[in-house]
Amino acid sequence: MKNHTRRKFLKAGGIGLTGAMASPIFAHANELNLNSNVPEKMTVLFQGDSITDAGRDKARYYPNDTSGMGRGYVFQIVSHLLGINPDKKWKYYNRGISGNKVFQLANRWEDDCMQLKPDVLSILIGVNDFWHSLGDYDGTVENYEHDFRKLLDETKSAFPDVKLIIGEPFAVKGGTAIDEKWYPDFPAYQKSAGNIAKDFNAKFIPYQKIFDEALELAPASYWCPDGVHPSMAGAYLMKEAWIKGFMQIIN
Secondary structure, eight states, X not given: OOHHHHHHHHHHTTOOHHHHHHSOTTTTXXXXXXXXXXXXXXXXXXXXXXXXXXXXXXXOOSTTOTGGGOSSHHHHHHHHHHHHOXXXXXXXXXXXXXXXXXXXXXXXXXXXXXXXXXSEEEEEOOHHHHHGXXXXXXXXXXXXXXXXXXXXXXXXXXXXXXXXXXXXXXXXXXXXXXXXXXXXXXXXXXXHXXXXXXXXXXEEEOHHHHHHHHTTTSXXXXXXXXXXXXXXXXXXXXXXXXXXXXXXXXX
């Protein structure tokens, strides 16, 4: 891969490696440009399936707990934000559970969302709603959208000021779990997630585009070996995109 292609990708993704290598320990702090309206106290909740869960220790359900963050993109996000904002009293919770579909989020929503009273709610859900339909699950994209909207309606009713981040469910072509059975139906779930984000004024994180562009630099085996669960490198891409979206909604 030619160097100019790599530089173009890094610039487009806002990764900014040059500044990071040249600056001191709080290199990214100035990039965040927090304004005076950003609260000193804030609760951020991550919800989703195995991509969010990432092997977290569910007994460690406390905020900002290392083992409770898992080994994926949530851990990278939280460690990054904690590291560059030592003056903020922000609480981060990971409540992703492997295998979950939207209706399973709803079944545990009181314990895993409502009682935490999030100021920012980030949800990445949908890959299992489709993937499991290839087996013995009879859910449809209509079920997915109906259940997702109902969940957000209930959440916004209880917390009108909650800020929403919705991640696009993604499939990285070339991954071992991705085959022709995923197409042309899976993109309907991605479109649905995008429509929901728009209707609920949520920040939409376009993970599919991010991974598609990353494939120009390295194969799926580098970013997301099975096409569903990101590697450390893939989680890094997700972290960078998420933080960019997060800053846009809290500033």
